[in-house]
Every structure is written in C-alpha cells, then in structure tokens.
Amino acid sequence: MRSFFSTLLLLNWGLLLVLLTLALGVFYIYDLVVPAVRPLILFGFVLISIFGTFYISTNIAMRITDPLATVEKKTKEINAGDFGVELSSPDIRELATLTSSINEMARRLKVQFLDLTVEKEKFNYLLQNLKEGVFAIDRNEKFLFLNRNISDTLIQKNSQFKDYVPAIKNKELLSFIKDKIHHGVEGKTEFQDGLHFYTARIYPIKSDSMIQLYIGVLSDITEDRQNQLIREQFFQNASHELKTPITSIKGYAETLEYKLKLPQDSNERKFLDAILRNTDRLIRIVEDMLTVSRLENHKTVLNLTEFSLFDLVKNVSDSLGVIYSQKKQNLVLNIPSDFRVKADRLLLEDLLVNLISNASAYSPEGSSVIVRTSSTADKNQIQVVDQGIGISAEDAERIFERFFRVDTNRSRKEGGTGLGLSIVKHIARLHSGEVSVSQNPEGGSIFTFEFPKK
Numbered sequence: 001m002r003s004f005f006s007t008l009l010l011l012n013w014g015l016l017l018v019l020l021t022l023a024l025g026v027f028y029i030y031d032l033v034v035p036a037v038r039p040l041i042l043f044g045f046v047l048i049s050i051f052g053t054f055y056i057s058t059n060i061a062m063r064i065t066d067p068l069a070t071v072e073k074k075t076k077e078i079n080a081g082d083f084g085v086e087l088s089s090p091d092i093r094e095l096a097t098l099t100s101s102i103n104e105m106a107r108r109l110k111v112q113f114l115d116l117t118v119e120k121e122k123f124n125y126l127l128q129n130l131k132e133g134v135f136a137i138d139r140n141e142k143f144l145f146l147n148r149n150i151s152d153t154l155i156q157k158n159s160q161f162k163d164y165v166p167a168i169k170n171k172e173l174l175s176f177i178k179d180k181i182h183h184g185v186e187g188k189t190e191f192q193d194g195l196h197f198y199t200a201r202i203y204p205i206k207s208d209s210m211i212q213l214y215i216g217v218l219s220d221i222t223e224d225r226q227n228q229l230i231r232e233q234f235f236q237n238a239s240h241e242l243k244t245p246i247t248s249i250k251g252y253a254e255t256l257e258y259k260l261k262l263p264q265d266s267n268e269r270k271f272l273d274a275i276l277r278n279t280d281r282l283i284r285i286v287e288d289m290l291t292v293s294r295l296e297n298h299k300t301v302l303n304l305t306e307f308s309l310f311d312l313v314k315n316v317s318d319s320l321g322v323i324y325s326q327k328k329q330n331l332v333l334n335i336p337s338d339f340r341v342k343a344d345r346l347l348l349e350d351l352l353v354n355l356i357s358n359a360s361a362y363s364p365e366g367s368s369v370i371v372r373t374s375s376t377a378d379k380n381q382i383q384v385v386d387q388g389i390g391i392s393a394e395d396a397e398r399i400f401e402r403f404f405r406v407d408t409n410r411s412r413k414e415g416g417t418g419l420g421l422s423i424v425k426h427i428a429r430l431h432s433g434e435v436s437v438s439q440n441p442e443g444g445s446i447f448t449f450e451f452p453k454k
Contacts, residue, residue, distance in 0.1 A: 014056075019049055067095045074102060083110040133218035137164050137181070139211065150218060153193055173200055177216065180204075184211055190221070197225040232293060239289040246286060250279040288419035291350075292402065295426035302344045302430060304454060309382070310335045312345065313371055316352045323357060327365045331356065334372035341380050342454045343431055351427045354420035355384040355447050362388035363444065379452055387444040396437050400425040424449070 022045055067090040077084050083106050087099040127134050133150035137143060143159050159167035168174040172191035177200075180187045186203045199219045204211045253275045262269035310333065317331050324331050341348075352371075359369040363386045370385040391399060398404045403418040424447075428435040433451025440446050 018052060022048060063090070064095070067099065071095075071099060071102060074106070078102075078106055078109060081113065083107075083113070131219075135216045135218075137177075137214045137216070139213065141165070141181070143167060144213060151193070151196070151220075153196075154198070154218065173198075173218075176200055177202060177214075181214060196220060196222045236290070236293040239286050239293060242282070243286045243290075246279055246282045250276065250283065253279065285419065288423060291423055292419055292426065295423065295430065302347070304342055305345055306340055306342045307345055308337070309339045309341050309373060310337050312349060313352060316349060316356060320353065320356055320360070323360050324369075327360060327363075329360055329363060329366065330368040332368055332370045334370060336373070339373050339375075343451070347427045347430065351424050351449065352382075352384075354424050355449070358420055359384050359386035359388065359445075359447070362386060364388070375453070379450055382449045384447045385440055385444065386446075387440070387442065390439060390443065391437055391445050399437055400435065 070087060074084070074087055086103045086106065089096045089099055127145070128147045128149075130147060130149060133154070134145070134147045135143060135150060135155065136145040141164055142161055143155075143164050144161070146155065146160055154168065154170045154173060156167045156169065164177065165174065168177065170191065170193050172189070173193075176187065176189045176191070180202045184204055186201070188199065188201045190197065190199050192198075197220070199221055200216065201219075202214055202216045205213050205215060253272055257269075257272050257276070260268070260272075262272065313333055313335055317333065320331070356369065356371065363369060367387040369387075370383075372383050372385065374381045374383075395404075400421045402422045404421075424435055428449055428451065431451040433449060435447065435449045438446050438448065
C-alpha cells in the first residue's frame with residue numbers, strides 16, 4: 001500500500017518513461033521515412049502523449065474520487081442510523097486510514113446506539129408501569145410522551161405528537177399547564193375530575209439555559225383524600241363529643257370548690273385545683289381541635305379587610321402581656337406604624353397569638369421575642385424571631401403537624417395543646433400564603449409567614 005504522493009509520482013514517472021521511449025523511437029525512424037510521412041509520425045506522437053496524460057490523470061482521479069464517494073455514502077448511512085457493512089480498504093494509504101477511522105467510528109456508534117436503545121426501552125418500560133401518569137410536552141407545545149396510566153377523562157388517548165391544548169379534557173388541568181408553560185416555571189396543584197381527586201406537578205427541563213421540554217406527573221389521590229375526610233370527620237366528631245362532658249366536669253369542680261371552701265394547703269383543694277387545671281387544658285385542646293377541623297373542612301370564609309398590622313400586633317402584645325411578664329421576657333415590635341395588610345383580621349390575630357405565645361414558651365426567661373415585617377411588590381412577610389432552643393432540620397419538616405412537639409416535657413410544662421402551629425399552617429393556606437421555620441443565626445428560631453397582597 002502506497003501513499004498518495006508515491007502513487008502519483010510513480011504514475012507520472014511511468015508516463016514520462018513511455019513518452020521518452022516513444023520520442024527516441026520517433027527520432028530513430030524520423031530520418032528513415034520519406035518526408036511526407038514525418039508529419040504523421042509527429043502527430044501520432046503528440047496524440048499518444050495527450051491520451052497518455054489524460055489516462056494517467058483519469059486513473060489518479062478515479063483512485064481518489066471513487067473511495068471518497070463511498071466514504072460519503074457511508075457517512076450518510078451512519079447519519080441515518082444505518083451502520084451497514086464496513087468500508088473496504090483502498091490502495092492509497094491516506095484513504096485507507098480515513099476508511100479505517102470511519103469503520104471504527106461506525107462500530108463505536110453502533111454499540112452506543114444499541115446501548116441507548118436498550119436504555120430507552122428500559123426507561124420507557126419504567127415510565128409506562130409507574131402508578132402515576134407521566135407526560136412530556138416539547139417546545140412546540142406537542143405531547144412528546146404519554147404513559148398508559150393517564151386517565152382518558154383527563155387527556156385523550158393516542159395524543160402523542162399532537163397539540164396538548166385540544167387533547168386535555170379537564171379544564172382545571174389545562175389552565176394549570178398553560179399557566180406554567182407560559183411563565184416557564186414548575187408548579188403543583190390539586191383538582192377534581194368527577195369522583196376522583198388528582199395532584200398535578202409540572203417541571204421545566206432546561207439545556208443551555210433554554211427550556212427544552214416539560215415533564216408532568218399526575219397522581220390519583222382519591223383514596224388518600226377519602227381517608228383524610230374520614231380522619232377529619234372522626235376528629236370533628238370526637239371534638240364535639242368531648243366538649244360537653246369536659247365542660248360538665250369543670251362545672252362540677254368549680255361548684256365543689258365554691259361550696260366546700262377548702263383551705264389552700266389541704267389535699268382536697270390540691271386535687272380540685274388539679275382537676276380544674278387539667279379540664280382547662282382539655283377545653284383548650286378541644287377548642288383547638290374544633291378550630292383545626294373547621295379550617296381543614298374549608299368551612300371558614302375569609303372576611304378580608306384592610307387594617308394596620310401594627311395595631312393588631314399591639315393588641316396581641318397586650319393580651320399576652322401576662323405571659324411575657326411572668327417570664328420577664330421582652331416583646332419587640334419592629335413594625336412601621338403605617339404598615340397595612342389586607343387579610344382576615346380575626347384569623348390573622350389567631351395566627352399571631354399562636355406564633356408569639358409559642359415563641360415565649362420555648363424561649364428562656366429574660367429573653368426577647370421580635371416581631372418584624374417586610375414587603376415586596378406582591379407579597380407581605382411577617383416574622384417572629386425568638387431566642388429559644390431552636391429547631392433541627394428534621395423537626396422543621398414536621399413542626400406544623402398536629403400534636404407534634406419538639407420538646408415534650410417543655411410543652412407539658414407550658415400547657416400547650418400541640419395544635420397551635422397546625423392552626424397557623426391552615427390559616428396561612430387560607431390566605432394563599434406559606435409559613436416556614438428556619439434557624440436564627442443568633443440562636444433560636446425564625447417563623448416566617450408570607451402571603452400575597454390582595
């Protein structure tokens with residue numbers, strides 16, 4: 001196998017030798033022939049030289065263009081996903097190296113293509129067999145993928161590669177998806193379709209800072225919702241059933257205390273005080289249970305009014321003044337006097353009472369609790385900052401659950417019901433807001449309630 005340069009050189013030298021031999025022959029016979037034939041001999045020599053040069057040039061071109069044409073055809077086949085038969089090796093070294101590289105690339109791409117195909121099938125099998133419904137929408141707003149677990153009451157069957165707008169049957173789901181795609185953000189919502197309840201999540205997938213597609217997940221939460229309704233109904237019924245006997249027990253105990261007029265240091269008086277103290281705690285628990293039940297069942301209608309937040313927090317501060325004075329704590333209000341919000345005043349007062357009393361319960365004597373506010377173009381923020389025991393990251397995820405306590409002994413000592421922060425969470429949701437907790441860099445916790453301006 002020769003290089004292109006050596007092949008070209010040999011062919012040219014071969015032509016030159018042929019032409020020199022012919023020239024010597026012409027000169028040899030030139031003087032031996034009659035003058036009339038000499039022009040024919042010269043013409044023949046020139047003609048042979050021209051055709052010889054043409055033949056050599058064509059041969060060189062064919063040796064190069066034919067393998068290159070084959071290489072071009074092969075690359076088009078590879079581009080189309082057809083890896084086919086390997087290229088044969090040409091005589092020219094440079095072209096042989098090129099075809100060898102292309103053959104190696106084709107083998108490598110074939111292996112990668114097969115691996116990708118296997119992975120794609122695995123991934124498709126996984127998506128198709130998920131309990132949740134999964135779909136993908138591309139940049140052209142067409143369904144790129146739909147798994148089999150999407151109910152046809154939500155999205156039409158066989159809608160792959162079709163526009164998503166006419167294919168989605170549920171109006172709430174369609175409105176949610178259109179809004180998130182329009183703003184290019186992820187989101188979550190709950191909606192009802194007939195007798196079924198669903199959650200929908202959508203996530204934008206980006207590449208090079210550009211959204212390439214949206215992945216959506218639909219989960220049927222009908223069973224969870226029914227279980228939740230059963231729990232809430234039991235919660236509500238238990239609260240109502242407990243309220244009457246507890247109130248009766250307290251009434252009898254107060255009557256005994258009034259009638260007997262027992263000495264303060266007597267055991268009987270201590271027993272009655274314990275009964276009254278614990279019935280008061282039970283009454284608070286029942287009242288909080290009823291409040292949570294009312295909030296969870298969406299029986300509370302917001303009465304939105306605009307008012308001064310400073311005045312509201314000042315009223316809360318006055319009502320909790322006894323608690324703070326007993327522990328020699330200081331409640332600091334960092335709220336502008338002209339800071340106004342639009343919310344349900346009574347519910348917001350309940351939220352603040354629970355947050356501020358909770359901050360006092362978990363803060364040491366002589367410490368300060370700060371209530372501060374801030375706002376953006378579309379949101380208001382209220383923060384309650386304490387110097388208490390703080391909350392771990394693990395507890396922060398559960399702090400707003402019913403009856404969850406960070407410090408059980410402290411909660412019992414302070415007489416808490418374990419429902420205050422759950423009430424806070426539901427009031428925040430009623431205002432389309434969120435409540436969260438974070439660590440205070442100076443020690444303690446920061447509870448943040450953020451809600452939109454209305």
